[in-house]
Amino acid sequence: MAIIPLQLKTLFTLDTPKCECDNFHSVEESILVSCLSRNFLCGESKKLFEMDPNYISLEAWEHVSTFVTYIWFFVLSMVIFAANMLIGHNAIPSLIKSQHIPGSLNKMRIPLYGVSVVAFVAAIYFALTAFQGGRAAIKLIYPDFWI
Structure with a gap:
C-alpha cells in the first residue's frame, strides 16, 4: 500500500461500511477496490469470474474417449464420402467422355x-455423437463454464 500524507487522508472519509459499495461517498485508500471484489473483502467465498477445473474422473475420461473415437469415425466417413463423390461425379463422367473407360x-x-x-x-451422426460426449466431459471437468 502506498503511504498517503495526512492532509490527503483527511480529504477521504469513510462514510460507507467496509463491506458496502457506495458511489456517492468518498472512500479511504484501503477500500479503493471495485464493487466486484467486495465479496472477497467481506470474507464471502463467492468465486465470481473463476473457472476452476474439477478432478478428471473416470467418467470424464470415458466421455473424452467417446469424443475422440467418434471424431475418428467422422473423419473416416468424410473420406469415404469425398472419395465416392469424386469418383462418381467427376472421374467416371470424365473418363467416359474421353473414352478411356467404356460407357x-x-x-x-x-x-x-x-x-x-x-x-x-454417418458423418453427421458421428459428429453429433462426438460433440455430445465432448460437452459431457467439459461439464464434468468444468461445472460452471461460459460456453
Missing part, C-alpha cells in the same frame, strides 16, 4: 452416390 461403367455412378449419401449421414 457401360456409367451405371456404377448410382451405387457410388448411394455410398456417398450413407457416408455423409
Whole structure:
C-alpha cells in the first residue's frame, strides 16, 4: 500500500461500511477496490469470474474417449464420402467422355452416390455423437463454464 500524507487522508472519509459499495461517498485508500471484489473483502467465498477445473474422473475420461473415437469415425466417413463423390461425379463422367473407360461403367455412378449419401449421414451422426460426449466431459471437468 502506498503511504498517503495526512492532509490527503483527511480529504477521504469513510462514510460507507467496509463491506458496502457506495458511489456517492468518498472512500479511504484501503477500500479503493471495485464493487466486484467486495465479496472477497467481506470474507464471502463467492468465486465470481473463476473457472476452476474439477478432478478428471473416470467418467470424464470415458466421455473424452467417446469424443475422440467418434471424431475418428467422422473423419473416416468424410473420406469415404469425398472419395465416392469424386469418383462418381467427376472421374467416371470424365473418363467416359474421353473414352478411356467404356460407357457401360456409367451405371456404377448410382451405387457410388448411394455410398456417398450413407457416408455423409454417418458423418453427421458421428459428429453429433462426438460433440455430445465432448460437452459431457467439459461439464464434468468444468461445472460452471461460459460456453
